[in-house]
Amino acid sequence: MPIDYKDTLNLPQTDFPMKANLNQKEPEILEFWENKRIYQKIQEKNKGNKSFILHDGPPYANGNIHIGHALNKILKDIIVKYKSMQGYYSPYVPGWDCHGLPIELQVDKEISKLKAQSSKVEGSELILQKRQFCREYADKFVNIQRQEFKRLGVFGDWQKPYLTMSYDYEASIVREFFKFVKNGSVYKGKKPVHWCPSCVTALAEAEVEYAEKESPSIFVRFQIVEDDILKYLPQLMGKKVYIVIWTTTPWTLPANLALAVHPELVYAAIEDGEVIHIVAEDNLTNLKGKGIIKGDVILKISGDKLQGIRTKHPFIERQSNVVLGDFVTVGEGSGIVHIAPGHGEDDYEVGLKYGLDIYAPVDDKGKFTKHVPEFEGQFVFKANEGIIELLKEKGALLNVDKIKHSYPHCWRCKKPVIFRATAQWFISMQKRNLRQKCLKEIERVEWIPSWGKERIYTMLLNRPDWCVSRQRSWGVPITLITCEDCGAFIEDEELFDKIVKLIGQQGADVWFKTDIGDLLRDGYRCKCGSTSFKKEMDILDVWFDSGVSHAAVLERDERLSWPAEMYLEGSDQHRGWFQSSLLVSVGTRDRAPYNIVLTHGFTVDGQGKKMSKSLGNVIAPDEVIKANGADILRLWVSAEDYRDDVRLSKEIINRLTEAYRKIRNTERFLLGNIYDYDRKDYSKDLLEIDRWAMSRLQNLIRKVTEAYEDFNFHEVFHLLYNFCIVDMSSFYLDILKDRLYTFRADSKERRAAQWVMYQILIDMTRLTAPILSFTAEEIWQTLQKTEDRRQGIEFLEESVFLSDFPTVREEFVDKELERRWERLIKIRDEANKALEIKRKDKFIGNSLEARLVFYLPADELKLLENYRDFLATLFIVSEAEIYPSEQKRGDVYESAEIKNMFISVEKASGAKCERCWNWSESVGKFEDYPQICKRCYSAIR
Numbered sequence: 001m002p003i004d005y006k007d008t009l010n011l012p013q014t015d016f017p018m019k020a021n022l023n024q025k026e027p028e029i030l031e032f033w034e035n036k037r038i039y040q041k042i043q044e045k046n047k048g049n050k051s052f053i054l055h056d057g058p059p060y061a062n063g064n065i066h067i068g069h070a071l072n073k074i075l076k077d078i079i080v081k082y083k084s085m086q087g088y089y090s091p092y093v094p095g096w097d098c099h100g101l102p103i104e105l106q107v108d109k110e111i112s113k114l115k116a117q118s119s120k121v122e123g124s125e126l127i128l129q130k131r132q133f134c135r136e137y138a139d140k141f142v143n144i145q146r147q148e149f150k151r152l153g154v155f156g157d158w159q160k161p162y163l164t165m166s167y168d169y170e171a172s173i174v175r176e177f178f179k180f181v182k183n184g185s186v187y188k189g190k191k192p193v194h195w196c197p198s199c200v201t202a203l204a205e206a207e208v209e210y211a212e213k214e215s216p217s218i219f220v221r222f223q224i225v226e227d228d229i230l231k232y233l234p235q236l237m238g239k240k241v242y243i244v245i246w247t248t249t250p251w252t253l254p255a256n257l258a259l260a261v262h263p264e265l266v267y268a269a270i271e272d273g274e275v276i277h278i279v280a281e282d283n284l285t286n287l288k289g290k291g292i293i294k295g296d297v298i299l300k301i302s303g304d305k306l307q308g309i310r311t312k313h314p315f316i317e318r319q320s321n322v323v324l325g326d327f328v329t330v331g332e333g334s335g336i337v338h339i340a341p342g343h344g345e346d347d348y349e350v351g352l353k354y355g356l357d358i359y360a361p362v363d364d365k366g367k368f369t370k371h372v373p374e375f376e377g378q379f380v381f382k383a384n385e386g387i388i389e390l391l392k393e394k395g396a397l398l399n400v401d402k403i404k405h406s407y408p409h410c411w412r413c414k415k416p417v418i419f420r421a422t423a424q425w426f427i428s429m430q431k432r433n434l435r436q437k438c439l440k441e442i443e444r445v446e447w448i449p450s451w452g453k454e455r456i457y458t459m460l461l462n463r464p465d466w467c468v469s470r471q472r473s474w475g476v477p478i479t480l481i482t483c484e485d486c487g488a489f490i491e492d493e494e495l496f497d498k499i500v501k502l503i504g505q506q507g508a509d510v511w512f513k514t515d516i517g518d519l520l521r522d523g524y525r526c527k528c529g530s531t532s533f534k535k536e537m538d539i540l541d542v543w544f545d546s547g548v549s550h551a552a553v554l555e556r557d558e559r560l561s562w563p564a565e566m567y568l569e570g571s572d573q574h575r576g577w578f579q580s581s582l583l584v585s586v587g588t589r590d591r592a593p594y595n596i597v598l599t600h601g602f603t604v605d606g607q608g609k610k611m612s613k614s615l616g617n618v619i620a621p622d623e624v625i626k627a628n629g630a631d632i633l634r635l636w637v638s639a640e641d642y643r644d645d646v647r648l649s650k651e652i653i654n655r656l657t658e659a660y661r662k663i664r665n666t667e668r669f670l671l672g673n674i675y676d677y678d679r680k681d682y683s684k685d686l687l688e689i690d691r692w693a694m695s696r697l698q699n700l701i702r703k704v705t706e707a708y709e710d711f712n713f714h715e716v717f718h719l720l721y722n723f724c725i726v727d728m729s730s731f732y733l734d735i736l737k738d739r740l741y742t743f744r745a746d747s748k749e750r751r752a753a754q755w756v757m758y759q760i761l762i763d764m765t766r767l768t769a770p771i772l773s774f775t776a777e778e779i780w781q782t783l784q785k786t787e788d789r790r791q792g793i794e795f796l797e798e799s800v801f802l803s804d805f806p807t808v809r810e811e812f813v814d815k816e817l818e819r820r821w822e823r824l825i826k827i828r829d830e831a832n833k834a835l836e837i838k839r840k841d842k843f844i845g846n847s848l849e850a851r852l853v854f855y856l857p858a859d860e861l862k863l864l865e866n867y868r869d870f871l872a873t874l875f876i877v878s879e880a881e882i883y884p885s886e887q888k889r890g891d892v893y894e895s896a897e898i899k900n901m902f903i904s905v906e907k908a909s910g911a912k913c914e915r916c917w918n919w920s921e922s923v924g925k926f927e928d929y930p931q932i933c934k935r936c937y938s939a940i941r
Helices: 022-035 038-046 067-085 101-110 112-119 123-151 167-182 226-232 250-255 281-289 345-354 380-393 431-444 451-462 493-506 542-547 549-555 577-589 621-627 630-639 650-672 688-709 713-742 748-768 773-789 815-840 858-865 868-875 934-940
Strands: 186-196 201-203 208-224 240-247 258-261 266-272 275-280 296-302 310-312 319-324 337-339 397-410 418-427 446-448 481-483 533-535 564-570 594-600 850-856 879-884 902-907
Touching (some): 022 038, 022 621, 022 630, 022 773, 067 123, 067 564, 067 621, 067 630, 101 123, 123 621, 167 186, 167 493, 167 542, 167 549, 167 577, 186 345, 208 226, 240 250, 240 337, 250 380, 258 345, 266 281, 275 281, 319 337, 319 345, 337 345, 380 397, 431 451, 446 451, 451 577, 542 549, 621 630, 630 650, 630 713, 688 713, 688 815, 748 773, 815 850, 815 902, 858 868, 858 879, 868 879
Parallel strands (some): 240 275, 446 594, 850 879
Antiparallel strands (some): 186 418, 208 397, 266 275, 266 296, 310 319, 481 533, 850 902
16 A cells, blocks of 8 residues: 655644634634733733833724824834833823813714703703713713724723823812912913814914915005104105005904014115005015016115004004014015904014004904994905905005915814904913923933924924913813902912812812802902902813823822823824923923823825825725734834824735735744644754754844834834744745654754744744734744643743743854855855746756756855755755866856856756655665655654
């Protein structure tokens, strides 16, 4: 009966499937982690060790997670898992931002019944009903997003997250606000702020984004009062003299109270018939070129000499005086700025300096009030056209055009905002030197990437006082009580403590439920003697909410500690959470709440375009998980350089799926070939190629660890991928197959190879675990089963995440060996090229049919002499011979890489062994096994 020699080979055996089926396997692993309390066991294991606290920036509890959320959470998870495996105590407490406008607007849409009842339900009762709906809405999406984040394989204390709407957190918000009040940083003032007419609320700098907008561009002339021509410009007597301004916001002209010139600029008077126009000399060429100004210069005068001149408002019965402003520039306009103190930051400062009224005749919805009768009730942007027509009628309009420019928009509703003076609460950037302290802390903190430092530094350098009041319902109220007579707010330690305690017990709703009389001591009087008080009903900016998280969470949560080692969010948070956290922490503790700030870019499509539903290029995390599995998303996060905008497309996913398949197959090969490994130490029996593999493994561990430490995760991916493909699959494991399959199962050579593969598999699994978390755990559990079959000869931790991150074993590092084998690999690559040519020519089928003859220069000849008995194995051929270059003969392949190296590919001698497929002269020499070679005969016998 013929023998099936396949049964005599040591072929791979493993339960680890080639096809990952991640979308089916991953939920099982999630269940394993939860049932076995793996996250909790990690914390117990590392408790007491040095800590690395990555503080979670709270995502907004509104809607399902998008791909940007996935990028952010996976990046955090990679870091936390790596640090935990390094032995750091690194708990991850997720959080959610629950207050704010998006939820309130969504609730407004969904509770039309409440709006219908608004005539019956009044004041605090209506607010409390709306707040309850908002709380329920936020709670719903906290639960939805929690499950979505867990599905990504993100470890964390998901059952005990922090929520900005929890009572304890709300009490912390008020407590931190009172610290600013007590140190004198809080004030109330009428000041122009970014105002969103659509959302009907003030906006902070962090809530404004810039987008292109088309606006009217007009040049308007203000006629100088006749008496002032004589007083300031006597040379121009007898003429009508006008000062020319330029604006892209005609709607602000009803609020005009002054005209600003730069004190050091030179201004020119240009005569055009009976009329004279005054503009900056530096703007003349441009203005004449556009035909806006005509005539000759008849007078030049310094800006500081124009101060005090009175002009007539173009269409309102009042005067606008000329004032000085260092902010005035030359360029597109006329070099003269119209000043509306209620509608601009610079205008406001000038208004304060010159005692002008902070005048803004515009209501909360962006419509003109009765103070502008011609346009009362009109939305300001729509009124532009009417104002331009009125200017034409009055003969004040010199030119009108359209301009596209960068304009502030509300980051929530995406509509253009206006600058509007209203009474708001502010935190001063000057009091207690807050700005300078923040700038100093920015210098101390490590910013990754480094450009983040300059970005936030510039923002803080120029930012105005922080407007912290919002005219909405869903949030933490500004818990101050003000005197109705003098307007001062009560600063009383006992009152503050009482309010904080009440909110900690009943939540911020208590502010809307409690009467002032129940808060104040009996007979309380203001310093002015008044007993009439009112509660503030505005809420705090939600950026103050989240900015307080360092105090509400890091300081008060026993799982954590202050300050955090790292904050990690998208690059938009330089103007958002990074900045508000810095301001709140420095303002009360004189220190930033973080040591490292890491920033990632935005997610874009394969062409670098922003993802949007209208373009149809949105890829949701759920979509990728269902089709490919969460580990492919995790691989994507690690493979891309997060410092730039991160691209995602179906093509990218397909490419990464292929890369994943190659990594998985390498690990499967390793698993399959250690099925019968006896777990003994064979490190003393290693062949030189095994020692090379072990040295390469140490090199990988060192470089991967450095990349993790530097947060260069794309390097981690490329190092691991190249190790799998280049060092392992294409070289070491390829060569190893003969030893693994054909040698006697318990031979020292095979056991040594298994020992090496076991070390590689264990270390690679731990190296990849922070990134390919599901696959690493699947491998670990497969190893556990193998261990069980081997009766637990070697103990493996319950989860890969309870094991330690691999460290370099210096005894296996051999740089000289690696250099030598680098030369051998170069020769092998050339041999493969020669073999491939002969394969294409149909001269040979596979490489074992070949006999290689090398003709080599002296150095290579000397090198290969030392490996004469190993050459056939190295090149995976049946025979290999070496000769000096000058002895070359016959049809040879000439190497382009190694000078004077030639390779001849010939047919191997003998016959093919039916067991190992090598060709040998010994085949047919054994009567009982005539089909096999001497080496296989020894193995079978």
